[in-house]
Amino acid sequence: MCEKPKYYITTAIAYTSGKPHIGNTYEIVLADAIARYKRSQGYDVFFQTGTDEHGQKIEMKAEEANVTPKEFVDDVSAEIKRIWDLMDTSYDKFIRTTDKDHEKQVQKIFRKLYEQGDIYKGHYEGMYCTPCESFFTESQLADGKCPDCGREVQPAKEEAYFFKMSKYADKLIEHIHTHPEFIQPVSRKNEMMNNFLLPGLQDLCVSRTSFKWGIPVDFDAKHVVYVWLDALTNYITGIGYECDGESTEQFQKLWPADLHLIGKDIIRFHTIYWPIFLMALGLPLPKQVFGHPWLLQGDGKMSKSKGNVLYADELVDFFGVDAVRYFVLHEMPFENDGIISWELMVERMNSDLANTLGNLVNRTVSMTNKYFNGTVQDKGVSEEVDVDLKHVAEDAPKLVAAKMDELRVADAITEIFNLFKRCNKYIDETMPWVLAKDEAKKERLETVLWNLIQSISEGAKLLEPYMPSTSKKILEQLGNGKVTQKPEILFQRLDIEEVLKKVEELHPPVEEKEEKAIDIEAKPEITFEQFGAMQFQVGEIIACEAVKKSKKLLCSQVKIGSQVKQIVSGIKAYYTPEEMVGKKVMVLVNLKPAKLAGVLSEGMLLCAEDENGNLALMTPEKEMPAGAEIS
Template sequence: MNNNGKFYLTTAIPYASGKPHIGNVYDIVAADAIARFKREQGYDVYFVTGTDEHGQKVEDLAAAKGVSPKEYVDEVVAVIKDIWALMGASYDKFIRTTDEEHVKCIQKIFTKLYEQGDIYKTTYDGLYCVPCESYFTETQAPDGVCPDCGRPLVHSSEEAYKFRMSKYQERIEKFYEECPDFAVPESRKKEMINNFIKPGIQDLCVTRSTIKWGVPVPFDPKHVVYVWLDALPNYISALGYDPENPSELYKKYWPCDLHVIGKDIIRFHMIYWPAFLMALGEPVPKKIFAHPWILFGGDKMSKSKGNIIYPDDAVNYFGLDAVRYYLLAETPYASDGSITYESVISVFNTDLANTLGNLVSRTVSMTKKYFGGVIPAPAEKGEPDDELIAAAKAAYEGFTENMESYHIADAIASVFDLLRRANKYVDETTPWSLAKDETKADRLKTVIYNLLESLRISAVLLAPVMPETCEKILHAVNAENTGIDCAATFGMLEAGKEVNDVGVLFARIDEAKMLERIAADNEARKAAK
């Protein structure tokens, strides 16, 4: 495998207010698939995730529960870590904004920006959204509701420190002129430039003096650092950043190659974060991928609507790789995805049980039945072979090109085009008929070999998406994943080896029975409350 240099990627760090739902885990699953893909390409990947733990909302939730804010977030973070592990996240570091290393980093950053005149003390008087922890002017929210979440805003008046965001207006405008591909999809970038940058960037509140749960300003401890100057620098504090003496890890991996975030927080990453880094004299990240939301049907998930699906429930019902597959294959690049239990069952049965699972089972079974389990060497070529080989080449090219541009669903679709072509190849070549005619023995060898090779290539490509399943498929065809490029050439499967039992990868789901089970579980949970 080639050494292609470093690749540093991060997720947005979720707010530690409660248990994540299925829509919240797209971030970590998508980033994990990209990390695994980059590792397969031979990159030295450093993958960071974590939790944002300070602020008024946590302070209020902890008080309502009768515990300290730290006790509250410790409990929530444990849940988040369990879910990240459940989803197969292969991160290298989990950063918490309550970690001592992060707190010290934020205090040094704040002091540096204050001493160089980028932060100043003033009084804030305006509108504030508690759930989003965002400030808004009367112009930005003329109807008194949060432009981001739609909840009512509260009036806030308090002493605060502000960051001179307006100072960096021209530099940010110039940056986007020079780096047009910094944020994708394109529609997200245009929205930010037209709605927030061109109208004029306002100075930003970076402290609160009416709450206690946060990073204290070292020279004015009645103030705590406000969320975005606390949360965004996690991407550099996780690497050991220090304004005076940055670590070797920071020098190695910064600037970040990719921030994977939800579309709802792109403003903070496209405007605030580059401005903070410019003020610190540090390079800005190379790319931001602001993915869409996953909705329940057509609605946002919320407890009040009772339409939340939790990831641990989904994995319990369908298995890890099926859930990962659904999230990644069914969420478009630029428009919102949708999930319901009915849609998951449909995709599970069509794509995983039929197209993939059935092909694996049939191919391994035929290898055992016709060749005693030994992988045959291809011998006699036939008419559909070139089409199958072309489909395999197209799958490799389509998968790698789309993963490079973070069109993950399109990348997966490229591989399933190959799997569908392989199923069609079975129908065209009818191995069971060939096996009955001794004169067709050489042709049968080629057909079975081509099917096994198609499975090998598909498993190598899909490994970042469904790691456990693809490992089973590669074991079944007695092949190794030596990197993404081993899927570029058709014919690399070694003949003469024996295939292995694979079992049932995805057992077809009876929709009525599964929905009945889910409904019963939901009723039991309600009764237990």
């Protein structure tokens, strides 16, 4: 007997800074759907997920909670695992970066890369602010003092180990060119090539001394391994990689990974840093990295500070596990961000799940019981109307397979529901209740119900990777021509007003304070010609990262028409790099380029500022293309 082909799939490991919201949870459900589908196709699947548990942010949160960092991550990791289990995900391994075997291998990997010359000790140098634990260049200082806190600074250096990224850059570029499937979707590949690889890579800091909650560098105790060399290596340590050369049979079987499934905000780390680390270790690269889009609440990314966070367990209480799985999988486009809201969830619950699917199964079971005491056979009394239904049922597996081969999961689900919709149409076309009135049409009626049961069963089998519990319930009700005595209600219709009322009781609206008008000192008048000399356009932020040695600056790659401009902005206190990506912003395009903290800036993002100095990016009120002129 032939051995099953292997399929190794991973998610990004979840950061243990807090409870994951539904946008974070989407990724594990998406990976589970792919893993379940591959198993149904005969693959020997290994599905790994887990938690990323080190770093300064964790250290600070633990201190705020008055617990040790390990106690803090133990609690959060357990909560993440609970959510993953709640969502009926079939992972094979849940790795934690505090696992002793992982920590041991990370130390060995760090030492190996150091000894072979890929990692070297260097330092940050500049004016050091002790309270802020930050270095600044002379040009970054404000009146000779720390630009963040205003305190005195002293000349200082901080040791750090760096990885020689440029050593492997050409090899990685060649790999990407010769393996077009490596980075998906293609838009992510173009972004990585044009914005990072082709302009040239800087060496990467891979150790820190400013905090202690990390894996110690075993030959230099004051350093801890910095995040990405620790977190990324979980994909190999979790399956038995041994840096000394005695890796397990499992590692030999599973590596390279067939798919790293990650959010689009960390695509750079997985398609540049991770492949280069693997090249340095002499290991093959993963076959594919897929950067999925985000699930957004309303008109923006979920944020606790915005008060628009939805959690999986809360949604499950309202809708059930499979309904939530259906929603997050079906509503996410292949490349663009998806939207989630209570209203949309209720709409899908009522139209797709309760009506199209639930009512279809209910009617079929009920009619089979009413007219044939629950048992039917194919009597072969066929008519032309049956042909199309059978074609749709026969084609559905091939159509689903074609979509899944491209990781177009939402489209695969649509193909399955097209079959269910065709079954509903078939009922309308054949009108079993009319056939039942004519004894001479009894065998035709039995054939119709048989065709329905077979077609719905085919759809239910295809539905298993996406809605496993629902798939099982449908197949149990339909049997193989012998249905259950009483149909089980799969999905209850919901009243949107009642749902929103319950939501408001759970999350009372925050009382809005009366907005205070702000007067600022007027600047000298300008002429229309002076204004006309300034060029304003809509830009789309396609990548963003923090500027080293600065607590204020973010460096954004902004698409404006057919070109990309690099713009440095002092908004790090108000936006994370992840929040910036995907935003449409207003840009002063023809500002003379200047260097900020040693980084070239080719324009200016427009912001509003309140009386307390809080900033907010100016964005178009309606959807506008990148490059649209602002006048």
